[in-house]
Amino acid sequence: MSSRVFLDASPPSYQGPKDRLDKSAFHKTLTVLSARVPPNKTGQLLKARELKGALMDLPKIRSVVSDPENPNGSRLVLLRTVKYSELPPVAQEYLGKETQGLVNHEIKLDYDYWSTDDILQTILPGQLREGAPSGFAMTGHIAHVNLLEEYLPYKYLIGQLILDKNKKVRTVVNKLDSIHAQFRVFEMELIAGDPDYIVEHHESDCRFTFDFSQVYWNSRLHTEHERLVRMFEPDDVVADVFAGVGPFAIPSARKGCAVLANDLNPASHKYLEKNVADNGVSDRVRTFCEDGREFIQTIAKQLHDDPLPPFNGPALSRTRREKERRRARLQHIADATPNPVAKSRKRICHFIMNLPDTAILFLNAFRGMLKADEDDNLLDTYEVMPMIHCHCFTREMDPEKAEVDIRKRVEEQLGAPLEEDVTFHLVRSVAPNKEMYCISFRLPRAVGIGR
Ligand SMILES: C[S@@+](CC[C@H](N)C(=O)[O-])C[C@H]1O[C@@H](n2cnc3c(N)ncnc32)[C@H](O)[C@@H]1O
Structure with missing residues (x-):
């Protein structure tokens, strides 16, 4: 059996500048041998056992081309070698018998031909090639990387490469390690593309628009978002x-x-309002821009005094709404109207608290949450206490110890032991010795009353 013939199709070593990628530096011409055959014989050559390992098989390169000297009369079957002497004897013999002769054929490779990894290998020095940062996360049209210090001198080259090789990317940023302490917004620097940080991102069939440089967003929380919503x-x-x-x-x-x-960051609040409107749920969502502590202390009473509308089915997308309206018109059915017997909603069933660094410290705001006004039946409304889903970090890696640690900190803030419906969910590992959890529990009645 023929052995595989070597052909060096790697990009030339990059000698260009580091502050911008010189794409013209990536050119290579391969002059390979090709076998001239009549058109009806190309299939036979491509299948020949004698030519196994000797035929052109570079990605994106056609292995049969028309013969420039006789475009209508013959074809060239390309071989993956530059020198005849490198072909195994069995292939040489077969080509001598079955073809009309061998001719040189030029293949021009350029920047567009090579993959991100191929090019990274030539622009980075030898010691940085292993573990080169070809991966990135996407939010809308923005690709974000988190470059280690040793790769920073090459950041513009890496950014340009990601931009050029990925059609959906318009902006490439390097996330810096610093994070805005309160609003959890990453500092970032532009390393390629447009300085446009307003993204449109889709998650759970909803459309989110936001300024990626001004608000918190983490696509890795997607499954956690879905998990709670499912509950x-x-x-x-x-x-x-x-x-x-x-x-x-x-x-x-x-x-x-x-x-x-609710969100205290005015930029988050602004986009929250836009997203509420864009997803057609303005009739059932109220937004606030308050400190979380104040929100917790006042929201139960506010809702009690001014309830939200009754449940009226899931919200439909704009196109589905239009379709339903047309169907109703055609069938002479009245448009869906609110269910007259359903009751307006005035009891909070769930609180979500995803600020893992400090959310536990806000739990003491629940103390006396229902005490607001003893005449107004707030306590009667809360015959069933709300569930709290509180995200947090722990340094305990053993699940049992993690639960003990989290429970202790939660109970300290509540000033009471947890009683009902307590569960712990490991959301993700954020560092080798740091885990993110969500503890869910029913607010003890005594805490809500403030005893
Ligand atoms: C980790 S992010 C979570 C955002 C969102 N729930 C999610 O899952 O992507 C925490 C959010 O809390 C907001 N925040 C920080 N401190 C706050 C406070 N004291 N009161 C209200 N919101 C606050 C930040 O602006 C940020 O949007």
């Missing part, structure tokens, strides 16, 4: 204390929940 009943009221631009709030509202969504 809610469509007629529940959900209060999101640290709502960001709405990744819990909006999908919950789309399934029917009434939502009270």
Whole structure:
């Protein structure tokens, strides 16, 4: 059997500048041998056992081309070698018998031909090639990388490469390690493309628009967003204390929940409002821009005094709404109207608290949350106490120890032991010795009353 013939199709070593990628530096011409054959014989050559390992098989390069000297009369079957002497004897013999002769054929390779990894290998010095940062995360049209210090001198080359090789990318940023302490916004620097940070991102069938440089967004929380939303009943009221631009709030509202969504960052609040409107859930979502502590202390009473509308089915997309309206018109059915017997919603069923660094410290705000006004039946409304879903970090890696640690800190803030419906969920490992958890529990009645 023939052995594989070597052909060096790697890009030339990059000698260009580091502050911008000189694409013209990536050119290579391969002069390979090719076998001239009549058109009806190309299939036979491509299948010949004698030529195994000797035929052209570079990605994106055709192995049969028309013969420039006789375009209508013959074809060239390309070989993966530059020198005849490198072909195995069995291939030489076969080509001598079965073809009309061998001719040189030029293949021109350029920047567009090579993959991101191929090019990275030539622009980085030898010691940085292993572990080269070809991967990135996407939010809308923005690709973001988190470059280690040793790769920083090559950041513009890496950025340009990501931009050029990925059609959906328009902007490439390098996330810096610093993070805005309060609003959890990453500092970032532009390393390629447009300085346009307003993204449109889709998650859980909802459309989110936001300024990636001004608000918190983490696509890795997608499954956690879905997990909690799945837990809610469509007629529940959900209060999101640290709502960001709405990744819990909006999908919950789309399934029917009434939502009270709060975020202290004015930029998050602005996009939260836009996302509420864009996803057609303005009738069931109220937004707030308050400190989480104040929100927790006042929201139960506010909702009680001014309830949200009754559950009226899941929200439909704009196209589905139009379709339903047309169908109703054609069939002479009245448009869906609110269900007259359903009750307006005035009891919060769930609180979400995704600010893992400090959310536990906000739990003491629940003390006396229902004490607000003893005449107004707030306590009667809360015959069933709300569930709290509080995200947090722990340095305990053993699940049992992690639960003990989290429970202790939660109970300290509540000033009471947890009683009912307590569960712990490991959300993700954020560092080798740091885990993110979500503890869910029913607010002890004594805490709400403030005893
Ligand atoms: C980790 S992010 C979570 C955002 C969103 N829930 C999500 O899952 O993507 C925490 C959010 O809390 C907001 N935040 C920080 N401190 C706050 C406070 N004291 N009161 C209300 N919101 C706050 C931040 O602006 C940020 O949007």
